[in-house]
Amino acid sequence: MILVANSEAWPGFEKSVGLLKANTHGVDAIVAGISEVEREIKVRSVGYGGWPNMIGRMECDAGVMDGTTREVGSVGAVPDTLPVAALAHEVMKRLPHVMLTGEGARRFASEIGFPLDDVLCDDSRRVWWERLQKELTPEELRAFPDIPLAPLSRTITDPERVRDTTVFLSQDSARGIHAATSTSGWAWKYPGRLGDSPIPGAGFYADSRYGAAACTHTGEMTMRCGTARSIVLAMRFGHSLRAAVDMAIDDLAELGTGFLAGVVVHAIDAAGNHEVASFRCPGEIKYWFWEPKLSKPELRVARQYDPQHTTQRGN
Numbered sequence: 001m002i003l004v005a006n007s008e009a010w011p012g013f014e015k016s017v018g019l020l021k022a023n024t025h026g027v028d029a030i031v032a033g034i035s036e037v038e039r040e041i042k043v044r045s046v047g048y049g050g051w052p053n054m055i056g057r058m059e060c061d062a063g064v065m066d067g068t069t070r071e072v073g074s075v076g077a078v079p080d081t082l083p084v085a086a087l088a089h090e091v092m093k094r095l096p097h098v099m100l101t102g103e104g105a106r107r108f109a110s111e112i113g114f115p116l117d118d119v120l121c122d123d124s125r126r127v128w129w130e131r132l133q134k135e136l137t138p139e140e141l142r143a144f145p146d147i148p149l150a151p152l153s154r155t156i157t158d159p160e161r162v163r164d165t166t167v168f169l170s171q172d173s174a175r176g177i178h179a180a181t182s183t184s185g186w187a188w189k190y191p192g193r194l195g196d197s198p199i200p201g202a203g204f205y206a207d208s209r210y211g212a213a214a215c216t217h218t219g220e221m222t223m224r225c226g227t228a229r230s231i232v233l234a235m236r237f238g239h240s241l242r243a244a245v246d247m248a249i250d251d252l253a254e255l256g257t258g259f260l261a262g263v264v265v266h267a268i269d270a271a272g273n274h275e276v277a278s279f280r281c282p283g284e285i286k287y288w289f290w291e292p293k294l295s296k297p298e299l300r301v302a303r304q305y306d307p308q309h310t311t312q313r314g315n
């Protein structure tokens with residue numbers, strides 16, 4: 001058994017550990033942990049502590065993957081709803097679809113009894129509006145939100161400061177490897193913007209035969225590179241976990257156009273190894289780790305991706 005999650009996971013990590021120890025299916029264990037993270041207002045990137053889009057609405061994204069069946073459920077840009085990782089899990093269990101977005105996801109949530117909840121906390125509302133007041137002219141503020149938003153998305157969106165995700169990867173007692181994610185995405189994002197967190201293959205992927213991966217930070221890059229799937233596929237082709245992660249980050253590093261910033265890659269393999277690597281992120285990145293030989297979860301430091309790494313294709 002193993003559980004890896006990013007530093008934002010603290011409110012729910014022990015819950016997932018407890019459930020894994022009790023032989024709960026890994027998807028149930030990690031969705032339960034993520035629901036705790038979504039409820040915690042002190043986590044300023046997920047659920048109640050998250051950030052609204054440019055027009056002040058919370059639009060949350062989440063994804064869940066069962067690596068044994070390769071079934072996926074995901075929801076994107078869902079308004080007025082928590083918990084969204086649990087909603088993504090319901091998409092997987094109840095529908096012939098993989099992904100629901102926007103009003104359709106909200107409609108499904110109502111059908112299965114998720115309450116309407118604007119999710120937006122007072123502090124996020126205040127910071128959101130103060131930022132707009134700095135950026136917009138008095139005329140624009142009066143007309144807001146009926147003004148062109150696209151020019152603003154270049155200046156106001158601040159992904160380095162106000163964004164993150166929670167990602168959980170587990171191998172359960174039945175050796176099933178699973179992944180789940182949840183985020184409010186970039187603060188001041190353009191309405192309807194999806195990041196990588198609800199996109200299977202980009203923000204998360206799991207295959208119990210080989211391993212799983214999940215990304216945080218710049219979804220605009222991992223969606224272009226299919227990062228999570230790349231890592232698992234490289235392991236299928238026989239690469240070590242570390243080589244698989246380095247090769248996937250090589251692809252991110254090679255991007256030269258578009259929006260470019262940091263990415264953190266989290267990954268586990270079927271042998272119980274794990275890797276968390278930080279690429280172009282300022283400062284030290286931490287993550288949570290647990291395996292049965294540890295008496296309690298540990299907060300560890302991610303390695304920095306080294307462009308001169310020696311894990312080459314073929315290793």
Ligand code: ASP
Pocket residue numbers: 163164165183184185186194195196197215216217218219220
């Ligand atoms: N990857 C997320 C997104 O692009 C945000 C983050 O993890 O910082 O929406």
